[in-house]
Amino acid sequence: MIVLGIETSCDETAAAVVADDRRILADEVLSQIEDHRPFGGIVPEVAARAHLDLIDGIVERAMEKAGIGFQDLDAVAATGGPGLIGGVLVGVMTAKSIAAVVDVPFIAVNHLEGHALTARLTDGLDFPYLLLLVSGGHCQLLAVEGVGRYKRLGTTIDDALGEAFDKTAKMLGLGFPGGPAVEKAALSGDRKRFDLPRPMKGRLNADFSFSGLKTKVRQTIEGLPEGPLQTQDIADLCASFQGAVEDVLCDRTANAIETFRAMFREPVTPQTLVVAGGVAANMPIRARLEALASEKGFQFAAPPANLCTDNGAMIAWAGIERLQLGMTDDLTFKARPRWPLDPDAPSAIGAGVKA
Numbered sequence: 001m002i003v004l005g006i007e008t009s010c011d012e013t014a015a016a017v018v019a020d021d022r023r024i025l026a027d028e029v030l031s032q033i034e035d036h037r038p039f040g041g042i043v044p045e046v047a048a049r050a051h052l053d054l055i056d057g058i059v060e061r062a063m064e065k066a067g068i069g070f071q072d073l074d075a076v077a078a079t080g081g082p083g084l085i086g087g088v089l090v091g092v093m094t095a096k097s098i099a100a101v102v103d104v105p106f107i108a109v110n111h112l113e114g115h116a117l118t119a120r121l122t123d124g125l126d127f128p129y130l131l132l133l134v135s136g137g138h139c140q141l142l143a144v145e146g147v148g149r150y151k152r153l154g155t156t157i158d159d160a161l162g163e164a165f166d167k168t169a170k171m172l173g174l175g176f177p178g179g180p181a182v183e184k185a186a187l188s189g190d191r192k193r194f195d196l197p198r199p200m201k202g203r204l205n206a207d208f209s210f211s212g213l214k215t216k217v218r219q220t221i222e223g224l225p226e227g228p229l230q231t232q233d234i235a236d237l238c239a240s241f242q243g244a245v246e247d248v249l250c251d252r253t254a255n256a257i258e259t260f261r262a263m264f265r266e267p268v269t270p271q272t273l274v275v276a277g278g279v280a281a282n283m284p285i286r287a288r289l290e291a292l293a294s295e296k297g298f299q300f301a302a303p304p305a306n307l308c309t310d311n312g313a314m315i316a317w318a319g320i321e322r323l324q325l326g327m328t329d330d331l332t333f334k335a336r337p338r339w340p341l342d343p344d345a346p347s348a349i350g351a352g353v354k355a
């Protein structure tokens, strides 16, 4: 079984070809970072136009690299949401058109499901597993029970973690996207120099909050001597920020691990903690979560960094999983700007995030 996957929900235009034996035959990603850089963040209209310009070329390139023709495809999958609607429409329309012409099923994939199932592509994991999904638009802990079957154990009540990284980077003049820049600057900084808050730490649930941390970063910058920020101050603040984020993630995930353990009492042993989404590319965060998992007797899995940030392979793989279960969509599918993985989860107060 071979599936073409298309991802256009944010600022990456991506297409990939994946086979059901977990081989990635092609994985092409074009970042629009340069288009958005002058604005210091993603501009939806700019993104939609860029996707339109890039999509045909990138699909062609992916097919060429895979060395197959459209007739060799068993289905075409595209991110159907959540995300910036202009971009999602471009991907969905392209996938539907190819599927209609080749006469194979079209599959609308929830972008978050793409992130959630990546560990099955990379590590061949069995269900169920515990997932920490941390990206530019989301910060959630989920019990992944099967394809399309998710229980949300915790979520952010305000900002997503990637957003907090991006805003911190912006305040420090580190540019966009901020996550990798903050991670790098933190390497030469002193984690103990600034006392930043650990929001929600110690609470019994598995929810997150990052707006207070962001505010404290701003106040700390304002408290520094006037004039241009010094390289060491930037490094120390990034290191302190990393430290706070790692502490919070471990504290919240530790609670979710206990909930997960109670949910699946007779487990498929051993149980596994997976981290996915763009922020999962952050090496110190991975290391801390791996240590937590081992302390709790859990296995740990994290996809390689290029499959943590947005990509087409995760959409193609989720397409394969759905195709195997007969879960295809018809051409009347409408792109969904919002699309929660667990529709039964109560909405967290103030959760202004994408899903």
Ligand code: KG4
Pocket: 010, 134, 135, 136, 137, 138, 161, 162, 163, 165, 166, 177, 178, 179, 180, 183, 277, 278, 279, 280, 281, 282, 283, 308, 309, 310
């Ligand atoms: O999953 P993703 O590519 O797009 C969304 O679905 O949101 O995640 C993008 C987010 C951005 O906020 C980016 O700053 C963050 O992931 N990110 C990182 C790192 N690489 C990307 N955050 C921290 N450390 C990184 N190395």
Ligand code: ZN
Pocket: 111, 115, 135, 136, 277, 278, 309, 310
């Ligand atoms: Zn994503």
